[in-house]
Amino acid sequence: MNELIKTLLNLRSLRAFARDLTMEQLEEAYGKFTTVIEERREEEAKIREEQAEKEAQLAAIAKQITEQGLDVNELISALSSNKPAKTQAKRQPRPAKYKYTDASGQEKTWTGQGRTPAAIQEALNNGQSLEDFAI
Template sequence: MDIDTLSLAELKSLRARVDRAINSFEERKKKEALKAVEEIAREKGFTLAELTEAAQTKTRKPVRPKYANPADASQTWTGRGRKPLWVQAALADGKTLDDLAI
């Protein structure tokens, strides 16, 4: 096929047909891969849903704060991660974490 001799309408039609063919090919390959993965899971005694559910990350529950700023009780810290500036300032002033405990 010599695409240089095609009109604009023919080229657009050809592009639409190629796009449909690509999408169809990708869908077939996805279905084949899904079928293969399901078969492997079944051979191992699982369903695909069980395996994908197990692979999902669990969301963590919020941690209760352990420390509060004596000057502003709305500022709290769980004790995890970096120390907030108010904790650093209190420690620099000679206080301990026990002094800031809730």
């Protein structure tokens, strides 16, 4: 795509490219380019019109605020306080499912999630079952 852009934007490259095309192909490309350009102009005009309309609405609202004698900071705080605070509920810790004794002799628990503790994994490798450690 980058080569296409370079060819289209460089007059010398475009002339060299056009030598390989027939006049009908060039006229067809010209018509399509004209259509695309007109569509883009219409889209950009519509966007500018919508932006101008939005700015006019904001100006009208600002005028109403000043006519009513409202303080902008109070209005902002009133609008922001209406939104419910999005708080994410903290998940409760999972209860322990398994109890085991580690290599240092301390008794520990495991919820069954995450990596299997080394002491339990060693026992499983030696033929014990996970149910042997159940609480």
